[in-house]
Amino acid sequence: MKLHDTLSNLEQKVDVSKKVKIYLCGVTVYDESHIGHARTIIVFDVLRKYLESKDIEIEFVQNFTDVDDKIINRAKVENTSAENISVKYIDNYFKDFDGLNVKRATNYPKATEHIEDIIKFIEELIKKESAYTSKNGVYFSVSRFLEYGKLSKKKIDELQSGSRIEIDEEKKDPLDFAVWKFSDTEPTWNSPWGKGRPGWHIECSAMSIKYLGENFDIHGGGRDLIFPHHENEIAQSESCTGIQFAKIWMHVGMVTINGEKMSKSIGNVKSIKHVLENWGSNVIRLFCLSGHYSKPIDYSEELLEENLTKWRQVETCYYELIHADSENSEEIKSIIEKLSTEFNNALEDDLNTHLALSAFFQLVKETNRLAADERLGKENAHIIKIELKRMLKILGLRIPDITEDEKQKIDELIRNREQFRKEKQFEDADKIRDKLNEMNIELIDHREKTIWMRKEKIKAENQKLGHAN
Numbered sequence: 001m002k003l004h005d006t007l008s009n010l011e012q013k014v015d016v017s018k019k020v021k022i023y024l025c026g027v028t029v030y031d032e033s034h035i036g037h038a039r040t041i042i043v044f045d046v047l048r049k050y051l052e053s054k055d056i057e058i059e060f061v062q063n064f065t066d067v068d069d070k071i072i073n074r075a076k077v078e079n080t081s082a083e084n085i086s087v088k089y090i091d092n093y094f095k096d097f098d099g100l101n102v103k104r105a106t107n108y109p110k111a112t113e114h115i116e117d118i119i120k121f122i123e124e125l126i127k128k129e130s131a132y133t134s135k136n137g138v139y140f141s142v143s144r145f146l147e148y149g150k151l152s153k154k155k156i157d158e159l160q161s162g163s164r165i166e167i168d169e170e171k172k173d174p175l176d177f178a179v180w181k182f183s184d185t186e187p188t189w190n191s192p193w194g195k196g197r198p199g200w201h202i203e204c205s206a207m208s209i210k211y212l213g214e215n216f217d218i219h220g221g222g223r224d225l226i227f228p229h230h231e232n233e234i235a236q237s238e239s240c241t242g243i244q245f246a247k248i249w250m251h252v253g254m255v256t257i258n259g260e261k262m263s264k265s266i267g268n269v270k271s272i273k274h275v276l277e278n279w280g281s282n283v284i285r286l287f288c289l290s291g292h293y294s295k296p297i298d299y300s301e302e303l304l305e306e307n308l309t310k311w312r313q314v315e316t317c318y319y320e321l322i323h324a325d326s327e328n329s330e331e332i333k334s335i336i337e338k339l340s341t342e343f344n345n346a347l348e349d350d351l352n353t354h355l356a357l358s359a360f361f362q363l364v365k366e367t368n369r370l371a372a373d374e375r376l377g378k379e380n381a382h383i384i385k386i387e388l389k390r391m392l393k394i395l396g397l398r399i400p401d402i403t404e405d406e407k408q409k410i411d412e413l414i415r416n417r418e419q420f421r422k423e424k425q426f427e428d429a430d431k432i433r434d435k436l437n438e439m440n441i442e443l444i445d446h447r448e449k450t451i452w453m454r455k456e457k458i459k460a461e462n463q464k465l466g467h468a469n
Contacts (some may be wrong), residue, residue, distance in 0.1 A: 001347070002014070002350055003248050003250055003350055003351060004294060004350050005248045005249055005250070006151060006226060006250070006251050007151050007234075007248075007249045011350055012247065012248050012322065014051075014248065014379075015217065016054070016056045018052065018057075018215050019058070019059055020051055020056055020059070021058075021059045021212040021213065021217045022044070022047075022060045022061070022212075022216075022217060022218045022219075023061045023062075023104075023201065023216060023218070023219050023220070024044050024060070024190045024214055024219075024220045024221060025063065025219075025220070025221035025230075025244070026062045026063045026064050026065065026446050027065070027090035027093060028063065028065040028068050028070055029066050029071065029085070029090050029093065030066065030073075030074045030085055030086075030089060031066055031070075031074070031089065032089070032092060032271040032272070032273060033089075033092070033096050033260060033271065033272045034269050034270055034271050034272060035102070035190075035255050035262075035270045035284075035288075036222065036254060037222075038096075038097075038100060038275075038288060039255050039288040039297065040252040041097060041100075041102055042100065042102065042251075042285055042288045042289065042396065043252050043288065043293040044220055044252075045293075045396055046347075046351065046353060046395060046396060047218075047250075048326075049103065049393065049394045049395075049396060050347045050394050052077075054252060054393050057107050057251075058331075059212065060105045060206065060214060061107045061108075061109065061211045061427075062107075063108070063109050063110070063203065063204060063208075064086070064093075064108055064109070065088070065111055065203065066082075066086035066110045066111055066112050067082065067111050067112050067187055067197050068095070068200060069084050069273040070165055071086055072185060078247075081149060081186070082186065083112075083187065086110075086275065090291060092273070093198065095273075096272040097272075097368070099248040099272075099276050100276065100281045100285065100396075101281050101285070101287070101396045101397075101398055103396075107211055109210075111203040112187065114203065114210065115138075117206045117207065117210050118180075118198045118203060118206045119180075119191050119192070119200055120206075121179075121202060121203065121209075121240060122138055122179050122180055122191075123192065124240050125239060125240055125245045126138070128239060129141070129144065129238070129364075130239040131179055131236075133193050134170035135170045135182075136181070137178045137180055137181040137193075137194075137196060138178070138179050138180035139170075139171055139172070139177065139178055139179065139346070140177050140235065140236050142173055142176050142177070142383065143154065143156070143173055143175075144236040144239065144450065145236075147234075147238075147240050148175075149231065150230070150231075151230055151231045151234055151236070151249060151469065152226050152228070152230075152231050154227060154231070155399070156175065156258055158177055160169070160337070172331070177199060177201060178199035179199045179202040180193060180198055180199060180202075181196045182194045182195065183195070183196045200389050201227065201228070201229055201236065204229070205245075207236040208233075209237065209240075209241070214237075214243055214245075214339060215241075215244050215245065215246070216246055216247070217246070217248060218246065218247070219247070219249055220251065220252070221251060221252070222251065222252050222254065223251045223253055223254060223294075225251070226251055230249065233245065242296070243316060244342075246421075251294065252291065252293050252294065252416055253291075253292075253296040253297060254297075255271065255299050256296055256297070256298045256299065257269075257298070258298065258299070258300055261390075264403045265327055269283045270299060272284075275304075276458045278460040279458060279459075279460055280303050280378065280444065280456055280457075280458055280464075281396075281398070282398065282456065283304055283308050283311055283458065285395065285397060286307040286310060286311060286357070286397070287299070287303055287304055287307050289301070289353035289354075289356075289357060289445070290307065290353075290354060290394065292353070292354055293353065294350075301460070303461070307458075308458060308461060310361060311397075311456070312395070312455065313364050313365070313366050313368060313387050314361075314392075314399075314401065315453055315455055315456065316362075316368055316453060317367045317371075317450065318372075318388065318399050319379075319444075319451060319454075320367060320368065320371040320444075321367065321376075321381045321384055321388065322370070323449075324377060324378055324380070324381035325378060325460070326374070326376075326378065327377055327379075328374065328375055328377045329378070329379045330370070330375050330379045330380070332380050332383065332384070333383060335366060336363070336384060336387050336424050337359075339359045339362055339363045339366075339387070340356075340387055342355070342356075342359040343356050343383055343391060346359060353395075356391075356395070357395070359394065360391045363384065363387065363388060364388075367384050367388070371446075374446065374448075399456075399463075410436070410439070410441055410452055413432050413435065413436060414432075414443070414452060416432055417432040417433065417436075417443075417450075420432065420465045436452070438453075440454055440457055441455075442454075442455055
């Protein structure tokens with residue numbers, strides 16, 4: 001598998017001969033997670049699920065930044081503690097991403113639980129003269145790291161001349177950044193240099209190295225983290241260890257809203273809770289995976305509606321496979337193998353989910369065509385179902401389960417409806433159809449039989465239908 005590495009600007013091969021170690025920069029827990037966070041985390045979820053589908057062991061670490069000025073300011077506004085704020089939004093995070101069918105990370109380290117590790121890291125930087133103590137805190141000395149700017153392709157001279165960083169006379173250089181901030185505002189911790197709290201960048205260096213080692217496989221996050229966050233992580237990590245930090249740097253493009261950047265001041269931030277309630281996890285995941293992960297993607301209701309239409313085709317396909325019972329089959333193994341190979345090749349080539357989805361939807365289309373032509377036999381259905389389920393699992397899409405009792409009840413209603421139709425009691429037959437509609441069951445009439453499918457309830461779709469009526 002090859003992934004585009006931001007650092008080298010080349011595609012780099014992932015070493016899958018051993019456990020693959022991945023560190024993903026998580027969220028700062030002072031507010032609800034939004035659709036931009038969702039895209040990044042869903043992309044990495046698919047990467048992980050694909051590798052695991054090939055029996056490759058994955059160690060996946062994703063941090064929570066639970067000490068930060070934003071958290072402290074939010075706590076002041078709400079007249080509570082920073083800890084209460086972070087606990088609240090970590091709980092909400094798990095509700096959101098469990099709802100999005102994201103597999104939980106191997107570990108979710110929190111900055112506040114690793115203060116000792118962070119202090120030891122800073123001590124090593126000071127010992128190597130890569131960091132120094134000032135009146136306001138401990139700063140990393142950018143000029144001591146000669147490769148500074150190699151990730152973002154920014155030159156130190158240009159950064160210094162165009163620096164709009166808040167002037168701190170205690171800093172040796174405007175570009176130097178805090179690894180420890182002196183403060184009396186809680187939360188604070190004691191350190192060899194004075195009471196305070198860690199800077200933002202240092203936590204990811206300390207925690208990623210603690211859990212994954214000094215040189216691990218993949219470090220990722222949104223493109224907005226390239227500078228300064230990831231640039232600073234590289235500088236302080238490689239200054240501390242003396243070796244390459246991460247082998248591959250993988251960055252996910254931003255989500256815009258109707259062409260504009262998400263911003264609280266504009267009021268266009270779409271929380272995961274909001275989009276989940278209105279569109280469900282499958283539509284959101286299809287949207288987030290519809291373009292190449294490295295490029296920006298624009299959020300709009302129209303795009304979500306397009307993905308909902310595609311999802312309805314997937315549901316039809318799934319239930320056609322479940323109900324297939326005839327012996328009438330045509331040779332399809334070669335088509336399935338071709339689409340399976342296309343799907344794999346797309347993901348192997350820089351996680352091209354757009355092309356992978358093309359192969360997936362081609363499989364759905366082919367299945368629905370066979371069903372419409374009454375040529376989807378039991379043998380075909382068995383072969384297709386295996387591959388469809390594999391693709392669904394990797395993409396993180398899921399068809400809601402249905403119990404045996406529900407299935408029997410639905411089958412009985414359909415038998416009664418067919419009997420009414422034979423007896424030309426169409427009013428009674430229509431009443432049963434209405435009852436099935438209330439249960440979100442849709443009927444698909446074939447020449448010789450009627451099958452059913454359970455559609456996922458989508459609030460936005462029902463609202464639109466309500467307005468149309």
